[in-house]
Amino acid sequence: AQSVAQPEDQVNVAEGNPLTVKCTYSVSGNPYLFWYVQYPNRGLQFLLKYITGDNLVKGSYGFEAEFNKSQTSFHLKKPSALVSDSALYFCAVMGSGGSYIPTFGRGTSLIVHP
Amino acid sequence: EPEVTQTPSHQVTQMGQEVILRCVPISNHLYFYWYRQILGQKVEFLVSFYNNEISEKSEIFDDQFSVERPDGSNFTLKIRSTKLEDSAMYFCASSQGLAGGRGDTQYFGPGTRLTVL
Numbered sequence: 023a024q025s026v027a028q029p030e031d032q033v034n035v036a037e038g039n040p041l042t043v044k045c046t047y048s049v050s051g052n053p054y055l056f057w058y059v060q061y062p063n064r065g066l067q068f069l070l071k072y073i074t075g076d077n078l079v080k081g082s083y084g085f086e087a088e089f090n091k092s093q094t095s096f097h098l099k100k101p102s103a104l105v106s107d108s109a110l111y112f113c114a115v116m117g118s119g120g121s122y123i124p125t126f127g128r129g130t131s132l133i134v135h136p
Numbered sequence: 137e138p139e140v141t142q143t144p145s146h147q148v149t150q151m152g153q154e155v156i157l158r159c160v161p162i163s164n165h166l167y168f169y170w171y172r173q174i175l176g177q178k179v180e181f182l183v184s185f186y187n188n189e190i191s192e193k194s195e196i197f198d199d200q201f202s203v204e205r206p207d208g209s210n211f212t213l214k215i216r217s218t219k220l221e222d223s224a225m226y227f228c229a230s231s232q233g234l235a236g237g238r239g240d241t242q243y244f245g246p247g248t249r250l251t252v253l
Binding site: 054056058063064065066067068071073112116118121122123124125126127128129 | 140142169177178179180181184192194227229238239240241242243244245246247
């Protein structure tokens with residue numbers, strides 16, 4: 023069975039500081055990893071994904087994520103946070119074998135303080 | 137940029153009533169999905185649909201639920217006899233279907249908030 027852990031319910035960061043939202047996963051075969059963002063009363067918006075290739079993936083709005091196979095992690099990062107980045111962030115994983123339905127983490131609330 | 141749309145944005149119904157939630161996926165996408173998110177909880181997969189049939193479904197998707205693609209554009213989720221615990225946000229998503237869906241990016245609609253009284 024595949025699973026995703028987002029160990030922090032909430033991350034607080036000051037505007038202009040770097041941010042990290044953590045995600046670890048467990049999956050059969052090679053992982054396909056995704057980050058989505060959800061603003062209040064909105065659907066999930068795709069940020070970026072890792073399928074294969076370079077471990078550092080760049081996505082929308084200046085976000086990037088680093089795939090680390092040995093640590094089974096896919097942490098989301100941004101060098102300089104904006105207040106408008108405040109939202110709920112979901113990590114998702116699917117495996118190269120078995121179901122192609124992604125499993126989502128519980129979400130991490132990112133709060134960027136002015 | 138093309139997007140997934142859903143109607144209505146909010147549906148209030150009485151317990152035991154039937155509801156139909158509607159979605160218009162992105163036009164060249166081949167896979168369609170329904171998810172739900174109970175307030176404050178994780179996003180849960182309900183069902184996926186490809187080539188006019190269900191390709192996968194979760195334990196949540198029991199006989200109370202059904203999906204249909206009645207025409208070339210709409211994708212619907214029907215809940216036959218709603219229960220209080222069906223209250224949630226329901227998201228439709230679609231994906232292109234590259235590589236048979238594996239590794240596909242799913243694009244989500246804005247959701248329908250279902251409230252069962």
